[in-house]
Amino acid sequence: MILEYALKNWKELLLVALFAFLYIKSTVDMSTLQRLQEERSIAYEESLKEMKDNYENRIQEREKDFKEYKDNVAAIVADFEKEIQRLNSTRIVRVKEYENILKEKPETLINEMEEKFGFKYVE
Secondary structure: OHHHHHHHOHHHHHHHHHHHHHHHHHHHHHHHHHHHHHHHHHHHHHHHHHHHHHHHHHHHHHHHHHHHHHHHHHHHHHHHHHHHHHHHHHHHHHHHHHHHHHHHOHHHHHHHHHHHHOOOOOO
């Protein structure tokens, strides 16, 4: 009786079997796609967190480097100002020496200028 029914309605039974197979296959595919979507979402969030951490680390490094740069510039400026003061005091001493030499022995100053700069003194 079942065999007769199956032989008589084999097309319908095959169609039902195919629909059942397609339903099961699509259900399995859908669950696989959902699982894949969840995995990608988790990977995306982890990647985003890692990028944010890297960005924050780079910002901190940049701020540290900028502070170090500012400190170095401040040290250079301080050294420069000390050197300017030293040169000014040296210049003042040398001007006084030359003024004394000019008052006491102008020929010595003239000879020294001729030797240093290579030109003749003209009155």
